Amino acid sequence: MRSYYGFVPLLAALCACSGASAPPAIDMAPQRFSTSVAREPIASRPDHHRPWISPELARATAPVLFVSDPGTADVYIYSLSTLKLKGTITGFDQPQGECSDNKGNVWVTDTNGQTIYELSHGGQLENALSDSNGYPDACAWDPTTKNLAVMSLFGVGSSSGNVLIYPKGSGSPTSYANPTQYFYNFGGYDTAGNLYFDGRDASGTFMLSELPRGANSAYTIKLSGGTIYFPGMVQWDPSNNNLIVGDQSCANNYASCIYQVTVSQKTGTIKKQIKLQDYAGSQACDLVQGVKYKNQVAGSDYDFCAHATSATYLWTYPTGGAPKLYNKTTDVTPVGAAISI
DSSP, X not given: OOOOOOOSTTOOOOOOBTTOOOOOOXXXXXXXXXXXXXXXXXXXXXXXSOOEEOHHHHHOOSOEEEEEETTTXXXXXXXXXXXXXXXXXXXXXXXXXXXXXXXXXXXXXXXXXXXXXXXXXXXXXXXXXXXXXXXXXXXXXXXTTTEEEEEEXXXXXXXXXXXXXXXXXXXXXXXXXXXTOOEEEEEEEOTTSOEEEEEEOTTOOEEEEEEOTTOSSOEEOEEESSOOOSEEEEEEETTTTEEEEEETTGGGXXXXXXXXXXXXXXXXXXXXXXXXBOTTSSBOSOBOOOEEETTEEEEEEOXXXXXXXXXEEEEETTTOBSOSEEEOSSOSSOOOEEEEO
């Protein structure tokens, strides 16, 4: 992180266009494409204000939504029930993917900072891990082992990325990879401790991989029933016994959607496409990482399509469609989402 600030006394600081023509080819040079978003983001506007936490957050135990925004280099904390802003954590370099653990803490991957930060429900800094050989893009928490998996988008020197497993969320990690995968984006564990993660091969083609529990390497899951063009969220849904996988280029357009994917051994079948709308009624332009919680999906739309301003949303799941709630006052280039309960 660039710097550390004080929050308040006693608090440690951390600091679609549907129907549009197909997106242009993406420059795959890693040093020019170090973000999770499907399109090059707008120029960042780092926030140099002091962080703040609402006293309500310090007293409350209700679920909150963490959203990371590399455009402002901030992490925002919202009430999940109202989407009212409860805090802003400043001082990151490039915060992107997020995940939450069994303690209710949220881990934030700071890609250009090559660091993974652990934040408490109230926004306090609990821990920081280093990824000195790569650029951490997202993470996943294994409830069966209490291990933290970090997806490194790519390695230093333009080498391929990997998955780093930090035992119990600390110490030195062990590296794992799918030999045919180059970029590593988002991931999620199932209830048996198997890790699923998406990304792209060296040519830019979408990939979905699995690292089975106890395995030494990952393999590719062959998809049928549709095509996913650009990696987005990956989350296991135990209520439906399937994966939720996001596509930032739904139908190869400037739009986002999410899919229900059933997995059997090394094959996956896309069963359902779920489209999400912004507050103006257009299909969400770029939902990078969402998170399912009960019967809803929370996340933000980086609206480079200019249908509306970038905003954070709650949608009904698996219905999708128009949002239940939204907050359009904060986001610039939102990426990550995680829920602390």
